[in-house]
Amino acid sequence: MKPILALLLAFCAWHGLSFAAAPTGTASESSVKAAFLHRIAGLVEWPAGSFQDADDPLVIGVAGNDAVATDLEQLSEGRRVNGRAIVVRRWRDGDSPAGLHALLIGAGREARVQDLASIAGPLLVVTEQEEGHRLGGVINFVVVDGRVRFTASLPLADARGLRLSARLLAVAHSVEGRGR
Numbered sequence: 001m002k003p004i005l006a007l008l009l010a011f012c013a014w015h016g017l018s019f020a021a022a023p024t025g026t027a028s029e030s031s032v033k034a035a036f037l038h039r040i041a042g043l044v045e046w047p048a049g050s051f052q053d054a055d056d057p058l059v060i061g062v063a064g065n066d067a068v069a070t071d072l073e074q075l076s077e078g079r080r081v082n083g084r085a086i087v088v089r090r091w092r093d094g095d096s097p098a099g100l101h102a103l104l105i106g107a108g109r110e111a112r113v114q115d116l117a118s119i120a121g122p123l124l125v126v127t128e129q130e131e132g133h134r135l136g137g138v139i140n141f142v143v144v145d146g147r148v149r150f151t152a153s154l155p156l157a158d159a160r161g162l163r164l165s166a167r168l169l170a171v172a173h174s175v176e177g178r179g180r
Contacts, residue, residue: 030067032148033104033141034075037068037126040139040150041102042081043168047161050101050122051084058084059099061091064106065128097123104128105137122161133176138162142173149173 041058051058058081062069069090076086089100097103102124125137132140133153138160140151154177157164169175 029148030065031071031075033065033068033128034071036141036148036150037072037102037104038075038079038081038086040124040126040168041086043165044102044124044157045163045165046101046122054083056084057087058082058101059087059089061089061095061097061100061103062106063091063093063103065104066090068104068106102126124160124162125156138164144173151176153177 037060041060060072062072069088072086073088076088079086091097091100091103100123104126105128107128124139126139126141127133127135127137128141129135129137132142133151133156136156138153138156140153142149142151150172151174152164152169152172154164154169154175156176158177169178
């Protein structure tokens with residue numbers, strides 16, 4: 001049943017039909033986060049020079065959440081986002097963020113997020129921390145009423161040279177810095 005649910009969530013996320021999420025604590029939480037990551041990747045504009053060639057893949061690192069990495073690999077297989085293939089890299093402490101376009105930092109990895117906050121450049125940092133934006137996460141997964149949602153930080157996106165689309169911001173649970 002899990003692969004069918006994952007495909008359904010991916011289909012909905014891919015087509016922008018809904019950002020509805022399954023309740024946390026179920027086997028599908030990682031599938032929901034993978035679907036969010038996949039969809040979010042298509043709603044972020046990276047600055048010129050972020051990709052060397054027009055057909056370079058979008059590389060998403062995942063640290064501290066192997067279930068999301070596995071689900072994202074399955075979801076991304078044979079699919080493109082804005083004309084680019086998605087490559088999932090399981091990121092470990094000590095790995096360089098070079099070559100990554102996005103990086104999910106799993107819950108309980110706060111120290112690593114703080115290290116990444118000091119790295120300049122167009123890296124979309126996605127967190128699962130209680131205070132993910134304070135730690136440098138542009139996007140942060142949160143649980144609201146038992147559902148996985150996400151928040152966004154416009155100041156942190158700007159600092160990294162990233163533009164978050166209005167479509168993405170419209171479905172965010174909250175947006176930090178919206179009143180600018």
